[in-house]
Amino acid sequence: MTKLDLIKSRVVCFTAENVNTDQIIPARFLKRIDKAGFGEQLFIDLKPVEVFGLPDARQRQIMLCGPNFGSGSSREHAVWALRDFGFRVLISSSFADIFKENSLKNGVLTITLDTAPHAQLIAAWTKAPQSEMTVDLERQTIDYEGLKVPFTVNSFSRTCLLEGLDELGYIIRHEKQIAAFEASR
């Protein structure tokens, strides 16, 4: 997994509620058997002006999202599409469970904030949409337009992202316990 520690970038602000994985990438594009290039199909039917209205959208690595982002299907293609488009950090007041797990596994950081700081960041973006935001995973802070917003990511996920830890490798290192569990039943 690619490491992620500090991201400094302009921000996309697309805060519609309940954006689902069918909107992120429609099912008809899920027939390919590799992982590359799904960025071309990101939001292809939805075409949110908040994203495609920005000429440099693909250079913006951070997106402010709305509540329950990534709801619906378990398709990891949704994260592959966001990642391939250029996003490394997603900030919202809530994410759907499976989407959040899929993000972590692809080196995409999801930051869940309380509604108040989430709203503050959106308000700041509205005033200065060209400003750069700094997301520092090591220190767990967001710096943006004079705001300093702390966030927490559980320590395991943080280590995974900071060190590019391979989760499968982590599981397989517990081979002894897995074998013992299998033998016990």
Added chain:
Amino acid sequence: MQPKTLYDKIWESHIVVPETDAPAIIFIDLHLIHEVTSPQAFDELRERKLPVRRPDLTLGTADHSIPTTTRVLVASDDQLAYDQVKKLDTNCAEFGVELFGIESDKQGIVHVIGPEVGATQPGKTIVCGDSHTSTHGAFGALAFGIGTTEVGHVLASQCLLQRKAKNFEIRIEGKLREGITSKDVILFVISQIGTAGGTGSVLEFTGSAVRDMNMDARMTLCNMSIEAGARAGLVAPDETTFEYLKGRPKAPQGAEWDKAVARWRNLKSDADAVFDRQIVIDAATIEPMISFGTNPGMSMPIGAKVPLSDNEEMRRALQYMDLKPGEPLLDHPIDVVFIGSCTNSRMTDLRAAASILKGRHVAPNVRTVIVPGSYQIKQMAEAEGLDKIFKDAGAEWREAGCSMCIAMNADKLEPGQYSISTSNRNFEGRQGPGGRTMLASPLTAAASAVTGRVTDLRRMLKS
């Protein structure tokens, strides 16, 4: 001893390494795979030179991208879909995984065939790269959808990194009224708690209305737990569950069966177990439900009026659906009726549709597509003569698959068309770009097919 919920019990009996700062490592008893979310996971295994650790606990089928007009896959019809299904064939062959491929007599929608062959059993942990894996919770199994990376983890290690979820009880007491199905119940639940109402939680459905449901109905209920944002849905196993499983090919047989049932009888929440959240619903108050918007939470009783668009999301949804606040949905013209999907494609659903369509004809302007959940269901339905009822009524009768639920095969809506669909998602474009989906039960779908308009099925029960 501290009282436990059913979820607590299944969770605890599958811990390989307990949760610390790191998530727990839990053991997976059954891993279902299909063509769409597995190819990249098998590639990962190849790259790392790893085998499938437990092919005996892994089972594959093709359902999402296959046609349902035929059981033969033709490359020239859809090269990408053809390659994807062939890839599943070669991956399963190479790694020694049992596959119910497109030509198998056990093929079907992954969440239909698991229970059908008896692989889905109480107390198991079950995963699949598909969010509707929650369906299997109807048997008292902890079942949930995972992403492709996790499919790789389970293939390689038979384990998964997981954090414990919260317990959320949904108690439905009393008797459902005539014409009300578990589809109406789950749409009602989601309309109450919202599409994120279950986030981070496992729902346990309890109460006399749930006990009264047959397994098909319970599967419909658990299937849409994910539409409430929940990690999984559960119904504690009982005689209905055991009766369903007995004698199925992958269920325990003989003395093993008796031992299994004895074990399964303990799989229920303790009387004084504490849930993080509970709601109680009076079954008798539930009406036939229909969705009017672009997520399943935007559902209402069929006789109600489209609510006010009090926020941007609702405004956008109504614009997409071309509906106005205050407008009734009853009698709204429809173009397509789809009866099928992992939500509503089982015998109970087909019999319900047939009970309405028998001796009637679908409206001339409506295309009605009926897609059984598995090849075995197709055979059973035909043995009962349901296919004849459907065809005489002017409906299309198909082979098993996901079909128009997901529009990654040839079945889709045209832009602007309205469908009444027994599937699970009314998202924008879910049934085809620009298509407008109204979710409902098989009874409501069949009744509406007859009139060509959104119809209260109770009208037809009496005629």
